[in-house]
Amino acid sequence: MKEISYLYPGFKHVGYLPSVAFQRTVQRRTIVKLLKEQPCIKMLSIGCGYGEELNHCLMGLEGDGVIVSVMAVDVAAIRRDIFSQSFANQGNIRLSYEQLNLFNLYEAPGFGCFDIVQCGFVLHDVESNRKQLAFDIISKAVRPGGQVIISDIFVSDAAVQQCCLNVLYTQEVENIYGQFLYETQSAYTAGLLCEKDMNELLGNGQEPGLLRTSKDAISGNRDFFDSVAQTVSRMRYCNLDIDEVIYNPHCHNLAVLVSHRSLVNTDYAPLGI
Numbered sequence: 001m002k003e004i005s006y007l008y009p010g011f012k013h014v015g016y017l018p019s020v021a022f023q024r025t026v027q028r029r030t031i032v033k034l035l036k037e038q039p040c041i042k043m044l045s046i047g048c049g050y051g052e053e054l055n056h057c058l059m060g061l062e063g064d065g066v067i068v069s070v071m072a073v074d075v076a077a078i079r080r081d082i083f084s085q086s087f088a089n090q091g092n093i094r095l096s097y098e099q100l101n102l103f104n105l106y107e108a109p110g111f112g113c114f115d116i117v118q119c120g121f122v123l124h125d126v127e128s129n130r131k132q133l134a135f136d137i138i139s140k141a142v143r144p145g146g147q148v149i150i151s152d153i154f155v156s157d158a159a160v161q162q163c164c165l166n167v168l169y170t171q172e173v174e175n176i177y178g179q180f181l182y183e184t185q186s187a188y189t190a191g192l193l194c195e196k197d198m199n200e201l202l203g204n205g206q207e208p209g210l211l212r213t214s215k216d217a218i219s220g221n222r223d224f225f226d227s228v229a230q231t232v233s234r235m236r237y238c239n240l241d242i243d244e245v246i247y248n249p250h251c252h253n254l255a256v257l258v259s260h261r262s263l264v265n266t267d268y269a270p271l272g273i
């Protein structure tokens with residue numbers, strides 16, 4: 001199945017939105033904590049985009065003996081972008097990149113041996129009937145005891161308990177994108193985003209950009225949001241024990257789920273959650 005990337009140049013500016021920056025800061029904290037226990041780590045970034053998220057997470061982490069080997073994968077061809085990020089040129093970072101669909105992650109060098117796997121704002125794009133498979137593959141990418149961090153957008157339990165595309169679900173999707181649009185405008189007003197960058201991030205409603213994404217998501221053509229509880233059960237089902245769920249203070253529909261792969265491997269049957 002051919003995967004759609006949806007990545008567009010204006011996405012490079014999304015880190016100026018406080019809600020998105022918070023998601024990245026939480027991930028960075030988790031990585032810092034891990035590096036204190038284990039200064040030399042192998043990390044997998046799934047759906048790395050242009051690399052700003054990794055930059056936020058890894059830039060400046062250069063303590064004694066700290067070495068981070070990063071395997072970044074994305075279905076989009078972003079090799080040149082990721083290697084030109086500042087973190088990529090930091091002395092203690094060993095960066096590799098593969099253009100790879102997460103459903104073919106088994107092909108990634110080091111699959112099954114990573115100490116930490118992170119996946120930010122990717123899984124909501126995976127259709128509901130393939131979501132559990134995606135989690136299953138992600139859980140197997142990390143070594144037993146290794147960490148998996150999921151940073152994403154979620155709707156409430158009430159919104160997913162009814163059939164998809166119900167009124168409540170649609171309202172929540174509208175609110176989520178309303179918040180992103182509000183944050184974009186505020187970043188511009190505060191002088192963090194220049195007009196050109198704001199326009200690139202928003203788009204014109206036809207070309208890729210937040211306005212177009214918002215329209216497509218509200219009409220049900222893309223974005224297949226789960227609730228946090230649904231995600232927790234999907235993760236538990238594939239041997240990921242949840243350590244922490246951190247809700248985003250800027251937008252309650254965003255959260256970071258920190259987990260680790262259980263040391264006891266339980267076999268389980270495929271589940272159609």
Ligand SMILES: C[S@@+](CC[C@H](N)C(=O)[O-])C[C@H]1O[C@@H](n2cnc3c(N)ncnc32)[C@H](O)[C@@H]1O
Nearest residue numbers: 005007047048049053074075076101102120121
């Ligand atoms: C919204 S961007 C997030 C980028 C980055 N993680 C961040 O938070 O800044 C989603 C990224 O996931 C990638 N992606 C979407 N579906 C994918 C798949 N099935 N396998 C690998 N990458 C995928 C897209 O190409 C895009 O770069």
